[in-house]
Amino acid sequence: MSGMDLIISSTFLPADDPETSLAFYRDVLGFEVRLDVGYGDMRWITVGAPEQPQTSVVLHPPGADPGLTDDERRTIAELMAKGSYASIVLGTSDVDATFARVEAAGGEVVQEPTDQPYGLRDCAFRDPAGNMIRINQLT
Template identity: 70%
Template sequence: MRLVTTTDLTIAQTFLPHVDPEESLAFYRDTLGFEVRLDVGRGTMRWITVGPPGQPGTSIVLHPPAADPGVTDEERAMIAEMMAKGTYAIIVLATPDLDATFARLQDRAEVVAEPTEQPYGVRDCAVRDPAGTMIRIQERR
């Protein structure tokens, strides 16, 4: 039996919430340039898988928040409140040219922070997707 180490693990998918599947689909496909890999469900109950072109092993599943039947009404209300404030989810993306990426996004997304050299050694910016998810974009060095 082969011993599995952490170096054998990769990140395959992460899940981010959507409020309006069409808005989220347009944002991730048209604004960020991700490809659509799967779109299942209907109405607001859709799970949409997107990912960066040329990286088939990494994807984001845009999902209806609180669709799990185990989520209580109180929890659903809390999730909705956190999404509205932009504190429910965050993802960090990377690009070789932060300034060009920001120039392309600034008129198409809610800007949270312009490109900035952070004290922890990263240059990044931040925007929000239509559901309020914070998207930090780092410059690859």
């Protein structure tokens, strides 16, 4: 489709402990904080890679949508606890060095750097909220 000028602007990941998630994304992954907005007892924190200012990750309160039922909020909490609610895939020029840094910082390792049969080298962690973070080797 010509004439389209679309980029990925932001994606959302639930964060049930904003301070712990902020420390992980800022101090461990090296993302910069772009916005930190509170509303009542809830908080939305926007972070992103300094080299990619047009793309952000918004760490948001899970279940903040007023249209959710209590059952839906419980389901979200259960899925987060299992680490199967949300995920993101990041890329790096050195997956082994990135893995070592995140592991040394106490990141919850899901998969050590592995050469996948489909031609990709990657690793995986869970963030403090249980979200799956896969990190791909960029070629």
